[in-house]
Amino acid sequence: MSAESKLNLDILSRQVSYSGEGISVKSLEGQINSERDLQNSKVDELKVLRERNVEIQTAMTDELKKLRKFSDYLNGTATKDGFWAGFKEVLSYIPGLRSLSISQRSIEELLKQQYQVSARRVKEAAEYVDHLKKSEQDLYKELDRINIKIVEMARNERAALDFVLELRQLQEDLKAAEQAVEPGSVEARDIQAQADKVYAKLAEHSTNVQLYGSAEERYVSLKENTRKLAETIRNLAQDIQQYTTAASIKLDMASAQIQAIGRAADASVVMLEMKRSLDVMTESMNVTTQFVSDTQIFFRSNLDTLVKELETFDSTTEKVLDANLKRSKEIEEKRIQAAIEKAIQRGGSGAPAPAAPTA
Amino acid sequence: MVLVALHTQALGPKHAGAYIALLERGLRAARLNNAFPDRRRLQGTLSALDQAMQRGIYEQLYVDSRTGLPNMASYTRVLTDQEIAAGSLARMGEHEDLSRRRDEAEVFARLASKHEYFTWLKGIELAPVDLHRVLLRRHDPMTGAASFRMELTKLDGSGLYMQLTIELTQIASVWRRRVIDLDKDGESAAASQAIHAMIYRCAALDAETIFVRLHGIEGVSVERVQRGVIGPVLFALPDGVELARTLEPEGPLGDAWQAWITGPGARTSTPEMAATFATDIAAVDVREEKSNDPLSPLLTERIAPAERARYEEIRRRYPFKVFKDRKFIGTAGVRGLMQAVIDASRCRNLIYDLR
Structure with a gap:
């Protein structure tokens, strides 16, 4: 056994320490697939988020445009066809208002409702920023995990390679030892038995070299995809954040303007309504004045009849009535005198004038 | 300190x-009766604005520079916050999670704070920018006479916050068609668009002018107009x-x-x-015509000579009298100036101390 004694047969009994769980084609596929599933779920999430974000941003842009247009039209800066033409056009953007006359709805109230809808949209979009940032962090955490896996796989591959090299050396040493002993001898058979063991070990650990090498490459590829995904999510989050921050500031700053615009638009309607009411009131007052004036004339010209119809008098009234009667008598005398004069002029009979009745 | 926009500071x-x-x-000290906008709701709005400012959700509070009251942007802010609160809370997730991640990134601290604000805000009654109500007081189907009380709460374009209350009676053949509509049961009522708009537009005018304007409508008999x-x-x-x-x-x-x-x-x-709270009544049951409001004399005292005859003719037609009054509430430092204004007009108003 002099040849054998030079051989390092301890290698065969040595346990190679691979870190992590044991590896097989099946377990490697399982691990890679679970990583891919996680990536796919993030990609799906991203797709949904992107679609929802496009939806919200489109709606938000439309709504902010409406508010902006209101402001521009009411400032008189957006239309060449006059204030009302522009104003009516803008009002037609508001759902439900197209078919209504302006005076049926309060513009201030509508604008405030629109403001609230816009504010809610901005907030919904902004909420996705945090959600995306959380996803981004999850992916970076995943990257850390993948990196640990890559290092682990690389270490295991190196351990497998080192062991394979040692086995290879032992295999060559055994071959040389076999050459040195008599063929078919006990020593030769023993060496062949050791060589078979080396071969079996070589087969096992060269497979490990392949598996760990392949796993390392696949994890590197997964890492690249995960990094790209995380960067995409970060960019999307930044875009949304930029957009929603700007929109949110605009809305915060515009709230008093929105109210002022609505209030001014409503005030014009209130003024018109008030004016209409006051015009009616003026007409009513004119009619009343005319009525009073007419009644005064009526009373003056029919005072005699009125007096005759009165049945009860107090002393003051009686005095008034006496005065009126006296005045009536004078009027009557004048009328009689006028009739007599007329008769004299026409007839000239020379008949004496009738004596005035005693008072 | 300067104006940031038209009449806005x-x-x-x-x-x-x-x-x-x-x-x-000041609002509590004024002990406002039901002639005024609902004090509790106004205080709800003020508390909401305070909460939002304290939590950093808003950096500035907008006030009308003529009247010193919160302006439309301020009212709308908290109202729209309340409208979106439920949806936002559902998307935000649990407060506990957000709180736990406060140090992780600024967004989590902000969301945790917003979560608390929205949760609190959901249960608060807020002051409306505008609110119309028509209440049926009496209805006699035999004679066709129906008495109503109409209430309009309005944040006026002048920056003042007011309530206009009108009590009137109208006769069946007219009211069913033109001014106020009763439901089939004869139990609830709604003002027609024309009368609604007219009252809204005229809310800033004297009670006396509104009385005359409404009393002129055929089939309508006004008993009281109160602002x-x-x-x-x-x-x-x-x-x-x-x-x-x-400012x-x-x-x-x-x-x-x-x-x-x-x-x-x-x-x-x-x-x-220095806060003031005015009442202006034109009613058939007012005994003596008088203004105890140093800031608003009777119309008869300020009418132009050229218009006097017409005015007197109008007053002769309508059997009502006018009474105006104003409460003054102030801190010790401005008591003297309020007293001087009262003395100059020969009115006799009490000044309530604001401590």
Whole structure:
């Protein structure tokens, strides 16, 4: 056994320490697939988020445009066809208002409702920023995990390679030892038995070299995809954040303007309504004045009849009535005198004038 | 401190906390009755704003620079937060997980904080920007007469927060079609769009003007128009470096405030606040026509001579009287200026101490 004694047969009994769980084609596929599933779920999430974000941003842009247009039209800066033409056009953007006359709805109230809808949209979009940032962090955490896996796989591959090299050396040493002993001898058979063991070990650990090498490459590829995904999510989050921050500031700053615009638009309607009411009131007052004036004339010209119809008098009234009667008598005398004069002029009979009745 | 937008000023976290605390105390001291917007809901909004500022969800609180009250952006912020709270909480995941990852990244600390805020906010009643309600008081199907109470809570364009209450009766043939609609059971009512809009537009006008405007509608008989107005609320909040104060106060109180703040008030070292709460009633059961509101005299005292005849003719037609009043609530430092405003108008108002 002099040849054998030079051989390092301890290698065969040595346990190679691979870190992590044991590896097989099946377990490697399982691990890679679970990583891919996680990536796919993030990609799906991203797709949904992107679609929802496009939806919200489109709606938000439309709504902010409406508010902006209101402001521009009411400032008189957006239309060449006059204030009302522009104003009516803008009002037609508001759902439900197209078919209504302006005076049926309060513009201030509508604008405030629109403001609230816009504010809610901005907030919904902004909420996705945090959600995306959380996803981004999850992916970076995943990257850390993948990196640990890559290092682990690389270490295991190196351990497998080192062991394979040692086995290879032992295999060559055994071959040389076999050459040195008599063929078919006990020593030769023993060496062949050791060589078979080396071969079996070589087969096992060269497979490990392949598996760990392949796993390392696949994890590197997964890492690249995960990094790209995380960067995409970060960019999307930044875009949304930029957009929603700007929109949110605009809305915060515009709230008093929105109210002022609505209030001014409503005030014009209130003024018109008030004016209409006051015009009616003026007409009513004119009619009343005319009525009073007419009644005064009526009373003056029919005072005699009125007096005759009165049945009860107090002393003051009686005095008034006496005065009126006296005045009536004078009027009557004048009328009689006028009739007599007329008769004299026409007839000239020379008949004496009738004596005035005693008072 | 400067305006950040039209009639808008911004308070940072430190000033916002002091402002909200003072305003909440003022609202409690005012002991508002049901003529005013719901105090609990307004306090809900203030608490929500405070929570949001403390948790860093908002960096600034927007206040109307004329009235010193939170502006529409502030009201809307917490209202829309409440609207999206349930959906957001469902997406955020468990608070425990977020809390555990606080140190991992800034987003987790923020989400954990937001989770707490949204969870708290779900159970809070907030002040509406606008709210209409129509309540049926009496309904007599035999005569067709129905009495209603209409309530409108509104954050007005003037920056004041108000409630308008109208009690009216209308006759069947008219009300079923035109002003207020009853449901089939005759138990609940809703204002028609036209009356809704008219009341909304006129909410900022005197109760007297609204009474006349409504009473003129055919088939409608108005018994009471009542306005309860919160504000203006003028404040000065020193922090040793900067004095945050109401920037554009208006009217006689505003003038007195400006004189004070540019004089002795400029050196104030304690937070000061002058808050007012006005009622304005035009009703058939008011016995004496009177204004005990130093900031709002009766219409009859300020009507132009050219309009007087027409005004008197209108008043002759409608059998109501007007009563106006205003509560003053303030800290010790501004008591004097409020008293001067009251004395100048020969009104007799109590000033409640805000401690």
